[in-house]
Amino acid sequence: MTTNLVYLEQLRRSLVIAKKDLRIYYSKAPVVLGGLLIPAFLFLAFSIGKDVSLKALVPGLLGITVFAASTSLTPVVAPWETMSRTLERLISCPISTSTIIFGDMLASCMFGLAICVIPILVGVVTGVSITYPLVLAVAILLATLCFSSLGLMFSSPPTGMPQSAQMLSAVVRFPLIFISGIFTPLAEMATWGRGLAAISPLTYFTDLARHCLEGISYHPLWLDLLVLLIFTVLFLVVAMKLHERSMLKRL
Amino acid sequence: MCEDPGMHGHHLMGESECCCHPEMSITPENIIEVQGLTKHYGDLLAVDHINFEVKSGEMFGFLGPNGAGKTTTVRMLTGVIKADAGSAFIMGYEAGSLKAKQRIGVVPELANAYADLSAWGNLMFMAELYGVPKKQAEQRAGEILENLQLYERRNQPVREFSKGMKQRLLLCMALVNDPQVLFLDEPTSGLDVQSSRFIRGMLRELNQKGRVIFLTTHDMEEANQLCDRIAILNHGKIAALDTPQRLRSTINRLQSIEVSFDHPVAIEALSPLPDVYMVKKMGDKIRLYTHAPENVVVSVVDYARFHNLRINTLNTLAPSLEDAFIELTEKGIGHDH
Numbered sequence: 001m002t003t004n005l006v007y008l009e010q011l012r013r014s015l016v017i018a019k020k021d022l023r024i025y026y027s028k029a030p031v032v033l034g035g036l037l038i039p040a041f042l043f044l045a046f047s048i049g050k051d052v053s054l055k056a057l058v059p060g061l062l063g064i065t066v067f068a069a070s071t072s073l074t075p076v077v078a079p080w081e082t083m084s085r086t087l088e089r090l091i092s093c094p095i096s097t098s099t100i101i102f103g104d105m106l107a108s109c110m111f112g113l114a115i116c117v118i119p120i121l122v123g124v125v126t127g128v129s130i131t132y133p134l135v136l137a138v139a140i141l142l143a144t145l146c147f148s149s150l151g152l153m154f155s156s157p158p159t160g161m162p163q164s165a166q167m168l169s170a171v172v173r174f175p176l177i178f179i180s181g182i183f184t185p186l187a188e189m190a191t192w193g194r195g196l197a198a199i200s201p202l203t204y205f206t207d208l209a210r211h212c213l214e215g216i217s218y219h220p221l222w223l224d225l226l227v228l229l230i231f232t233v234l235f236l237v238v239a240m241k242l243h244e245r246s247m248l249k250r251l
Numbered sequence: 252m253c254e255d256p257g258m259h260g261h262h263l264m265g266e267s268e269c270c271c272h273p274e275m276s277i278t279p280e281n282i283i284e285v286q287g288l289t290k291h292y293g294d295l296l297a298v299d300h301i302n303f304e305v306k307s308g309e310m311f312g313f314l315g316p317n318g319a320g321k322t323t324t325v326r327m328l329t330g331v332i333k334a335d336a337g338s339a340f341i342m343g344y345e346a347g348s349l350k351a352k353q354r355i356g357v358v359p360e361l362a363n364a365y366a367d368l369s370a371w372g373n374l375m376f377m378a379e380l381y382g383v384p385k386k387q388a389e390q391r392a393g394e395i396l397e398n399l400q401l402y403e404r405r406n407q408p409v410r411e412f413s414k415g416m417k418q419r420l421l422l423c424m425a426l427v428n429d430p431q432v433l434f435l436d437e438p439t440s441g442l443d444v445q446s447s448r449f450i451r452g453m454l455r456e457l458n459q460k461g462r463v464i465f466l467t468t469h470d471m472e473e474a475n476q477l478c479d480r481i482a483i484l485n486h487g488k489i490a491a492l493d494t495p496q497r498l499r500s501t502i503n504r505l506q507s508i509e510v511s512f513d514h515p516v517a518i519e520a521l522s523p524l525p526d527v528y529m530v531k532k533m534g535d536k537i538r539l540y541t542h543a544p545e546n547v548v549v550s551v552v553d554y555a556r557f558h559n560l561r562i563n564t565l566n567t568l569a570p571s572l573e574d575a576f577i578e579l580t581e582k583g584i585g586h587d588h
Contacts, residue, residue: 006349009382016379024367084366088359089424092329093380094352248332 010099017095017103018110025073025080026111035069035115042068042177058123059209060182062140065119067177067202070112070144074151075169076162077104078243082250083160091251097244104155105148105236112144128213135221136212142228143205149235150201156242158249176200181207186218201231280306282432282463283328287337290323297323299487300337305465305480310458312478312495313467320487321467322360325436328465329357341432353381356425360436360467364420366410370401373409373420374427381428388427395423399453415446422453432463439473451477472569507568508547511536513561524550536564 025031043061081087090100120130130136154169179193180202186194197203204224211217217224283305290298298320305311315321326332328339330347339346342354364373371392378388396402399419409417418438425433435454439447454477458464468474474481475495482492491498518530518537526547529540541547544567555562 013380013382016376019379020365020368020376023372024365085361085363086365088326088331089357089362089364089421090380091331092352092355092357092359093377094349094382095380096349251326251331 010096011102013093013095014099014103014106017090017100018106021073021077021104021107022110025077026107031073032115035072035111036065036118039064039068039119043182047183054123054126055128055214056185058119058126058128059206059213061122062116062119062209062213063180063182063202063206064177066112066116066140066143066205067147067173067180069115070108070147071151071154071169071173072108073111074104074108074148075154075165077107078152078155078250079159079162079165082158083162087247088251091247097247098240101152101240101243105145105152105239108148108151109141109144112148113140116140116144123213130212131215132212136209139205139208139212139225139228142225142232143201143208146201146205146228146232146235149232149239152239153235153242156239156246158246160250176202179203181218185210201228201235204228204231282307282309282342283311283465284340285328285337286339288324288327288334288339289336290320290327290332291335292323297487298327298334301484301487301489303482303489303492305463307463308458308461309479310454310464310466310477312474312481313465313484314469314471314474314481315467315484316469319484321469321484322436323487324484325359325434325465325467329355329359329434331359353428354431356428356430356433358418358421358425358433358435358438360440362421364409364417364424367408369406369408370396370412370420370423371405373424377424378427383428391427391429392423395426399423400449415442415449418442418446418450422450426457430462432465433457434465436467437469438466439468439470447473506541506544508539508541508544508551509533509536509564509566509568510539510551511563512555513563516558516560521551521554524554526550538568 039061043057043064047057047060078087081090091097124130150172151169154172155165157165157168159165179196180200181189181197182202184193186197186203186207189197204219204227207217207219208221208224208228211221211224219227281304283303285301285303287300287302288298289296289300301320301324313321313324323332327334328341328346330352333347341351344351344354364370365376368376374392374396375388378385378392383391392405393402396405399422401416401419401423404412404416409420412420422435422438425435433454438454439450442450451473454464454466458477464477466474466477478495480492480494481498483490483498516537518532521527521537521539522530524539524547526541526543527539527550528542531538531540539547539551548565548567551565552562554560
């Protein structure tokens, strides 16, 4: 078997891991509902009463939904496997740590893609038109990969308590939602606010969503896509390194 | 030429994934070859330069008390953890490499199947991870579940299984890729008598069908019943490695009688009894070590009658693993070749 075929086989086994994650962790009703309700409530809490058109609100709703769904369970899958003592059997299979982590990321990515259909439908039903559907599809795919990788970083400490990882992720996730131009477009932010927004990957996805749905964006399209790609690669590499280091401490 | 990718993070011996054996000539008889395998956990030397090989068709027992290094050794051989030094090869492939992992089945100590999946779901998941084609996996899973008496419960979630059933399922999961080598880490620990006997029977059957079995246990009798050869691990070192028969001939001398009387008796008074080669005071009891316990029982009863003593308790004791260790170490049977 050539090296390329072996890599392909490992990728196929990542998909097997992803399928397992979706069946065990993501198919639970509280997870699905949580993926929808938390962003919906947060969004409504900050948008009701504001004199803003629905067209201007849907990109933010899409941003927050994709972010919340893609980071919802990645922080807890590894601690869950540690707690339920299923990890050692997994590691002794002919797969690498990277294969396992990549599989966890794919599951989260698929969950994010499935959930994002809801805010898009809300937009379509209420008359919002998608100006650049292809760009939006690419942006959503990139964003789910990016946010899933971010979530994986939170699950790297070798704990067997999912709630610890969840708490750690909440400390980062919620501030990111507030600084990323979801509730207030970047153009309307103060300079310091825009500076803060620049460190959040969600900023660039929300900007892309505004571009695709409203036809306006703060950053050029290429910059949003490039920064999102850089964040994705960075988070994924860091998550894999951290997990490779911590995996054995989980046994 | 190396064919496994460097994609995975658990290289056992260095970065190379090449499966070629560097020094030893690989004979088809040697399925597992271990040389100088070493593992530290901080300052603790968990496994200390151990050497052994397991031959084709063998059931190999790995015995030792808790903390002796058994699980660490199995984890190094199955590629779960990385060795600090030494080498290990399974069927000529570097332990921990994807090729070696592909050829083994593993039942780790304290592992679980996925509780939310059914027995069938767990088996199909494992089969997919080993790249077993779907039809073949379904056929094999059906046969294995039938053999391990789980077929009727195949669609039930594992969370509803008893401990014995879960352990049998783990064995099914280890067999779904039809491995040539099976690693089992304390597979009967904590199980009831029926479940333990069933698993032992299965292991015997699997071994008879040609599978090499590497079994770790702290149960001397289990190893004695099942294994062709046994290595006894103590403080990370192999204290003895031999056939059960030869090990037993050493350990048999350690049978003992434990007795307590209604009045104190000095141990010196019992030392001259025939067939007794050592006497120890153990709390309110006296332990007499012998190779002929039936003779010593008679002698002790005669002694009590002669001295007008009443016997409160009288027990014959099988040799403990600790006794075996002491004996084997003192005799210098160490086999760290």
